[in-house]
Amino acid sequence: MTAQELQKAVLRHLELSLGKDLAHATVYDIRMSLTLAVRDQVIAPWFESTRKTYAAQSKRVYYLSMEFLIGRLLEDAVNNLGLKQTAQEALDALGFDLTQVIADEPDAALGNGGLGRLAACFLDSMSTIGCPGMGYGIRYEHGLFRQSFHDGVQIEEPEDWLRQPHGWEFARPEAVERIGFGGTVEAHDGRMRWSPADAVLAKAHDTPIIGWQGQWANTLRLWGAEPIQAFDLEAFNRGDFVGAAEQEAFARTISRVLYPDDTNGEGKELRLKQEYFFTAASLRDILRRFLSEHDDLELLPQKVAIQLNDTHPAIAGPELIRILHDEHGLEFDHAMALARNTLSFTNHTLLPEALERWPQALMARVLPRHLQIIARIEEAFLAAQPESPVRILEDGDVRMGELSFIMAHRVNGVSALHTGLVKSTVFAQLHRTFPDRIVNQTNGVTPRRWVLGANPRLSALITDRIGPGWVDDLEQLGALEPHVEDAGFMADYAASKAGNKADLAAWIADTTGIAVDPAAMFDVQIKRIHEYKRQHLNILETIALWQDMRANPRAGWVPRVKIFGGKAAPGYVRAKEIIRLINDVARVINADPVTGDLLKVVYPANYNVSMAEKLIPASDLSEQISTAGKEASGTGNMKFALNGALTIGTLDGANVEIREHVGAENFFLFGMTAEEVVARREDPQHQAKAIAASPRLAGALKGIADGTFSDGDGARYAALLADLRGHDYFTICADFDSYWNCQRQVDAAFADPARWMRMAALNTARSGWFSSDRTIRGYMADVWDITPLI
Ligand code: CR6
Numbered sequence: 002m003t004a005q006e007l008q009k010a011v012l013r014h015l016e017l018s019l020g021k022d023l024a025h026a027t028v029y030d031i032r033m034s035l036t037l038a039v040r041d042q043v044i045a046p047w048f049e050s051t052r053k054t055y056a057a058q059s060k061r062v063y064y065l066s067m068e069f070l071i072g073r074l075l076e077d078a079v080n081n082l083g084l085k086q087t088a089q090e091a092l093d094a095l096g097f098d099l100t101q102v103i104a105d106e107p108d109a110a111l112g113n114g115g116l117g118r119l120a121a122c123f124l125d126s127m128s129t130i131g132c133p134g135m136g137y138g139i140r141y142e143h144g145l146f147r148q149s150f151h152d153g154v155q156i157e158e159p160e161d162w163l164r165q166p167h168g169w170e171f172a173r174p175e176a177v178e179r180i181g182f183g184g185t186v187e188a189h190d191g192r193m194r195w196s197p198a199d200a201v202l203a204k205a206h207d208t209p210i211i212g213w214q215g216q217w218a219n220t221l222r223l224w225g226a227e228p229i230q231a232f233d234l235e236a237f238n239r240g241d242f243v244g245a246a247e248q249e250a251f252a253r254t255i256s257r258v259l260y261p262d263d264t265n266g267e268g269k270e271l272r273l274k275q276e277y278f279f280t281a282a283s284l285r286d287i288l289r290r291f292l293s294e295h296d297d298l299e300l301l302p303q304k305v306a307i308q309l310n311d312t313h314p315a316i317a318g319p320e321l322i323r324i325l326h327d328e329h330g331l332e333f334d335h336a337m338a339l340a341r342n343t344l345s346f347t348n349h350t351l352l353p354e355a356l357e358r359w360p361q362a363l364m365a366r367v368l369p370r371h372l373q374i375i376a377r378i379e380e381a382f383l384a385a386q387p388e389s390p391v392r393i394l395e396d397g398d399v400r401m402g403e404l405s406f407i408m409a410h411r412v413n414g415v416s417a418l419h420t421g422l423v424k425s426t427v428f429a430q431l432h433r434t435f436p437d438r439i440v441n442q443t444n445g446v447t448p449r450r451w452v453l454g455a456n457p458r459l460s461a462l463i464t465d466r467i468g469p470g471w472v473d474d475l476e477q478l479g480a481l482e483p484h485v486e487d488a489g490f491m492a493d494y495a496a497s498k499a500g501n502k503a504d505l506a507a508w509i510a511d512t513t514g515i516a517v518d519p520a521a522m523f524d525v526q527i528k529r530i531h532e533y534k535r536q537h538l539n540i541l542e543t544i545a546l547w548q549d550m551r552a553n554p555r556a557g558w559v560p561r562v563k564i565f566g567g568k569a570a571p572g573y574v575r576a577k578e579i580i581r582l583i584n585d586v587a588r589v590i591n592a593d594p595v596t597g598d599l600l601k602v603v604y605p606a607n608y609n610v611s612m613a614e615k616l617i618p619a620s621d622l623s624e625q626i627s628t629a630g631k632e633a634s635g636t637g638n639m640k641f642a643l644n645g646a647l648t649i650g651t652l653d654g655a656n657v658e659i660r661e662h663v664g665a666e667n668f669f670l671f672g673m674t675a676e677e678v679v680a681r682r683e684d685p686q687h688q689a690k691a692i693a694a695s696p697r698l699a700g701a702l703k704g705i706a707d708g709t710f711s712d713g714d715g716a717r718y719a720a721l722l723a724d725l726r727g728h729d730y731f732t733i734c735a736d737f738d739s740y741w742n743c744q745r746q747v748d749a750a751f752a753d754p755a756r757w758m759r760m761a762a763l764n765t766a767r768s769g770w771f772s773s774d775r776t777i778r779g780y781m782a783d784v785w786d787i788t789p790l791i
């Protein structure tokens with residue numbers, strides 16, 4: 002497609018789809034017209050992929066996920082179709098700037114963090130590899146809340162990405178499924194029949210996901226909930242307008258909001274209904290498609306692979322059994338075996354509070370038949386393993402982790418360390434019973450978005466030296482390694498980083514009003530705010546550094562900009578205190594003339610995927626400082642390494658593998674190992690001893706306690722301090738000195754720009770393994786048993 006052709010297509014959509022004359026077109030109008038024009042280009046490969054899948058009678062994979070954190074789609078699509086340059090020229094001729102038009106698209110924030118973003122990277126990789134499949138999720142009307150700060154305190158407001166039409170999707174009013182809740186179960190002719198009391202419609206909305214170079218496209222199908230009947234006319238005519246809309250309100254509530262919490266089980270009826278809603282709709286859709294091609298249910302595991310992204314869709318096990326047994330009349334054990342051979346399950350966390358449990362009483366009320374089926378699954382399990390202490394039903398709860406494990410033929414962890422811990426801790430008993438079931442699939446990230454899209458400067462440099470093959474074969478980055486000895490390459494590499502940093506400095510000035518020195522080290526921690534991720538360890542080190550700098554400002558400090566980004570779950574009080582503390586500390590430090598440009602703290606509000614795309618390419622240092630054993634994998638860590646930021650990190654999650662790949666000498670390691678953390682906690686005095694041994698840590702804590710950062714209000718952080726001093730579960734204190742010392746090694750390395758850049762370039766050259774293409778190939782081989790169709 003030429004620029005002229007694309008320009009014509011944009012103008013045609015501007016007139017015919019948007020009803021606008023170019024003379025009055027806004028950025029929004031142009032963005033929508035370009036989106037529709039680009040979407041037109043996706044249709045042919047999309048249909049072709051579907052045709053090929055049917056023709057090959059191929060097995061398909063269905064990725065069931067409560068979250069798809071896709072962010073913006075326009076740039077991905079133009080990049081994957083090779084239309085970036087063309088689109089730029091087409092818009093130039095119309096007097097619009099592509100970058101500005103791309104930035105006009107609202108982020109689809111249908112996820113909290115890593116789990117949802119992983120699902121989005123997987124979609125891109127499946128389409129790039131030609132793995133036939135679909136993503137299934139919920140079309141939340143409101144994605145993750147919008148964050149702002151008021152006097153440093155996080156304020157949440159509803160996000161409203163759907164206020165504008167979503168240009169990428171196709172509504173499928175004919176693809177509706179009726180999803181029931183509650184009601185009764187009765188036996189009829191030897192079969193159990195569930196008669197739900199309430200029901201809603203699940204309506205499909207399809208977004209095509211185009212892979213690299215437009216060779217394959219899969220579908221993301223998101224379900225929106227709608228009432229069976231628009232409203233109650235009889236009640237309306239009586240003048241009961243609110244009552245008339247009751248059904249509609251109930252239905253719409255189901256797909257209204259994303260639960261803004263990733264690491265806490267939410268014990269809410271609505272959440273359970275959401276889970277069942279999208280799982281049941283997806284299963285019906287899957288079976289309908291399967292039965293249109295095959296008439297023998299026996300073939301199900303050979304033709305269908307269903308991946309459960311965490312326990313959120315765990316009800317798929319009992320639901321599939323219900324369909325096969327109650328509706329199709331298969332024997333219970335037979336139905337259970339078919340379901341198990343079709344399902345597999347990814348565990349994303351070991352945090353006990355995040356392992357979902359539903360009160361049996363709630364389940365009995367909302368999904369009465371499923372509770373019966375779960376009891377039979379447990380019965381069958383115990384009949385085969387009478388010795389096993391494992392229970393799905395325990396303490397009045399249904400334990401969704403155990404249910405998922407027992408109903409899956411493969412269970413995977415998301416990094417080597419995490420998978421090992423899955424085997425030795427949460428699922429140790431089940432692992433003993435089923436020693437072949439657990440496999441590892443270390444997470445990955447898509448290079449199309451996280452290098453090619455986010456970092457055009459670095460991408461151009463890489464392509465210039467090693468050709469374009471790396472974009473869908475990321476291990477080709479290894480070919481950069483010899484170039485690290487080439488002064489010309491290193492100068493270009495440094496220039497690309499400097500350019501990104503200058504852009505970011507301008508953006509920071511624009512959005513926060515803070516002037517930062519682009520030559521300073523950009524030290525970045527962006528992720529959900531959580532105690533285990535230890536943003537407070539970072540801010541304590543910041544305080545200690547500031548105190549040292551003030552005491553001795555001419556000691557040759559390496560200038561730093563500490564950048565934070567991230568949201569706290571609205572109900573997570575401690576995380577919100579940490580946010581306030583960071584903002585308080587930033588206010589005081591940024592105003593200090595003594596430290597000036599030596600130290601700045603920046604915390605732009607409303608961190609999201611698009612902000613990450615700006616920050617990561619401009620970062621020097623990547624903070625991956627979780628308490629060892631707590632971060633299942635991390636995926637931001639991989640994006641940073643690829644973009645040439647050095648990691649300061651613990652031996653946690655995928656950090657371990659990143660360090661192995663980039664080399665220990667190109668990674669700043671600190672802190673206790675997972676085993677050491679467990680052992681240290683045995684000593685009830687561990688935090689007191691650490692504070693007593695570290696005047697710096699004591700000084701930083703004192704700085705908070707005496708109100709230096711809170712206008713003299715010493716009580717503001719009393720609870721946080723009491724926890725650190727009394728029950729420091731996340732071992733902030735015990736790891737502080739190690740972290741501090743490691744940061745000084747970071748300073749020393751940064752003070753030698755040639756050394757630093759070499760380390761950074763080696764991180765880029767050696768991180769190719771962390772492509773989500775590699776991860777998806779692993780799932781295809783070890784979990785799904787599917788071969789690519791291109
Ligand atoms: N919060 C893990 O904590 C991992 C992602 C994706 C997480 C994180 O380490 O990289 O999943 N877990 O596997 C959950 O969401 C439960 C996350 O994003």
